[in-house]
Amino acid sequence: MFVVERDKHNPILSPKAEHDWESAGAFNCCPVGGSDRESDKLFLVYRAESKSRLQDGIRRPVSSIGVASRSRGGDFDDRRQLIKPEEVWEKFGCEDPRVTKLGKFHYIFYTALSVYPFRSEGIRVALAKTDEKMNIIEKHPVTTFNAKAMALFPKKIRGKFAALLTVNTDNPPAEICYVEFERESDMWSPEFWENFKTDIPSHALKVRRTDNEQVELGAPPILTSKGWLLIYSHIQGYFNGSRHFGIEALLLDKDNPRKIIGRTKGAFMIPEEYYEQVGQVPNIVFPSGATIEGENLQIYYGGADTHSCIARINLKKFLDALLGKTELLKRGPDNPILSPRSDKAFEVRGTFNPAAVDIKGTVYLFYRAVSSDNISTWGFAASRDGLCIDERSSEAVYVPRVDFEKNGCEDPRATLIGERVIVFYTAYDGTTPRVAATSIAVADILARKWKWDMPQLITLASVSNKDACILPRQIDGKYMIVHRLDDVICADLVESLEWRDEPVRSCIPIIRPRPGMWDGAKVGLACPLVETTEGWLLFYHGVSHTTHYRVGVALLDRDNPTSVRARSAFPIFEPVEDYEWKGAVPGVVFPCGVVRRGDTLLIYYGAADTVVGVATAKVSDILTILKSHKNKKK
Known part of the structure; x- marks a missing residue:
């Protein structure tokens, strides 16, 4: 058994009126540690959304990616725009970053929007690579097909770069897929992804329980004593109009992340608080990052496509639940005692x-x-x-x-x-x-x-x-x-x-x-x-x-x-x-x-x-x- 505790300071990020680029939303955040040892700085990348404005002849909100930083225990008060629509393959928006530190670099995968009105063929994954202080070194378009929600593993698997991504998010049913790269450059190689596209089922994890559900990768995977922990978004009733956004989790084998060794039986978080129920898109909790802090798993998530928030769970109890150890009650040895x-x-x-x-x-x-x-x-x-x-x-x-x-x-x-x-x-x-x-x-x-x-x-x-x-x-x-x-x-x-x-x-x-x-x-x-x-x-x-x-x-x-x-x-x-x-x-x-x-x-x-x-x-x-x-x- 476990309980979910929302941070008493939630939301930790909200829209900021004086920054037009994040005046409507600051949500779906993902944390990563920096190199500033004196202040033990923590970076938070997040989706920023402006209010409606004229861009490329079209009046609409524009998404970009912000970065906030703080010394541990402080507030995320240092905020700046990190990634904004510049290239043709992202000209209509940059959304929902997931960041992983590997070696001396940060790899930020995000959703790049290349067409408007939005349609599946123009919604793809892109990558920004930064140094330890969050200065961009290079940017690349990644997938050659519809995909979102990609994140790199924080260590190599069998000597290879490894990642998870969600394929066909806008041409459902979506699949969360596992992929490996021999070289860093394979991550943005069109040839690599065209080959991947021919055999998506072999890469897909079996996540959906019914055909009426939608799934999407949430936080980058975290290594625990029991395996790789994956927090993801699980939407029930996706196709029949009764959508319920929830947060769930998978436990993947440490040596073979294609293998699911544990999972939640259902959502452990749903929209309950005001900042999760009221916003640009009501009634949404959307996981986007996670860290381990002492005995607790700390989940970062978006609330109502407007705010960034934190929730905590005791990690050991959570892993026990994923492995099926949920009952606190022990049945009597002579049950049933009355018939x-x-x-x-x-x-x-x-x-x-x-x-x-x-x-x-x-x-x-x-x-x-x-x-x-x-x-x-x-x-x-x-x-x-x-x-x-x-x-x-x-x-x-x-x-x-x-x-x-x-x-x-x-x-x-x-x-x-x-x-x-x-x-x-x-x-x-x-x-x-x-x-x-x-x-x-x-x-x-x-x-x-x-x-x-x-x-x-x-x-x-x-x-x-x-x-x-x-x-x-x-x-x-x-x-x-x-x-x-x-x-x-x-x-x-x-x-x-x-x-x-x-x-x-x-x-x-x-x-x-x-x-x-x-x-x-x-x-x-x-x-x-x-x-x-x-x-x-x-x-x-x-x-x-x-x-x-x-x-x-x-x-x-x-x-x-x-x-x-x-x-x-x-x-x-x-x-x-x-x-x-x-x-x-x-x-x-x-x-x-x-x-x-x-x-x-x-x-x-x-x-x-x-x-x-x-x-x-x-x-x-x-x-x-x-x-x-x-x-x-x-």
Whole structure:
């Protein structure tokens, strides 16, 4: 698991009104170190865009390439125009530079525009070679066909110059291709590229997952202990009009970069911040550079084709994710711990999604039981060690009692407050699911006397509402209820535990879906929140438009739990085992209960809407990843 932290100073570059050549945009930046040892200077090359102006008889914005520099830790306040349209093969613009230092030189590949209106045959790669102080030595047109986004490897591969480029970006589908050069001059040799063009498939990396996607190289490759790390742009829904720009990554073999040895399962960054959503081209995050700074991968990217920005990720955790090591939760050895019993009519179709509460060293579970007529009630089970079931009821311990729940009482979540266990659940009347609340005395649970309070509806009749819990202590003198309205996890604050007049009437957003990511279609609360010294852990389920139920986690502020301090970029738990894939609803893991014992969390979940599993996790492990990332985001 890892989280993405945007730099608190973002955007690090923005348009500058006093420089006409960058008055509309300063974006898609790429960093490289310089030779000034006294100041440890860092250079940043970037795409600069002017406002509309008359050039060659045409009024339009003009792109060029700027360079900014700073001493490490300072601001990029020294900015100048580095590459501008001069030659016939770049006369209509120079875009999106990628820079690599190899030996004593910087190699800056960029997009050269030779025709207007723009069309594929006039959009090609060009190269500027500079010295260590970013003074241009020579410039060349490179490809003889449509291509963009080219970058050199920072060391030779098997004695050859090596590069990646994106072919047919404007005549899709595009391909990210690997290429090697015997000599430096091969990089701009027309004969070399005409030969390359005859066999593009043999150079292409298998990056696209579907035919409805577009890909483009992002940052120049970075060498890590696990292989070459490649950050790239992955656009979903490219051809059907529902485009989602995201950032993904590949891990390439250290000795054979044609071989992909690891990859992200989806986007780990999408446009979320204002400077990513509002600009010349809204809703774009576009990776263009990367460095390793200590333990972190630092990604440079463009926001909304207007600004340059930075995001950070723990490198080790990121590489683990690329290699498939993403789950923090460990399944119990005897899973599933509860399964339907064919001789018990109340649960013959399913036993899943259990509430959990720890009382005097025993875990008590109230699980959703589904009968043959598809009505949900609750069964009961108990476990001393939390992993194996020691006791189980022979009949339902909670059943529908009023009209608003006549079609079922679903997905309970339990919270211990004082000497009562308060349970929120989904009450279904056959039309609109709503949140209801009931409670029971601890003494009655211990005595196995199921004296539940009469249920009360706490959400409005006019909206569908599910997935709710109450925090175990007050926040600023009020009780906070977490619930899901539509596809958003939100909160409301209530004065008391008296459930009269449908008290939940507000939605203070906490977690929203992230379109283009694993949780892009909908999110919902998993189990009740867990308080730690660093804040509240909120586990949630998420679904994309193309995949199944998975689980993520967020860290909420301890004093203001509507404020998100960090959120996992990838799921921490997903369906893997047969019992999670085979059942009434295949491919579902759905936690509803959690118990904390010291540093260990016992998380109880429904699998495939059929059985109950348990998984464990260390609070300290989760906090180690989450707690250092303090940016507040919705």
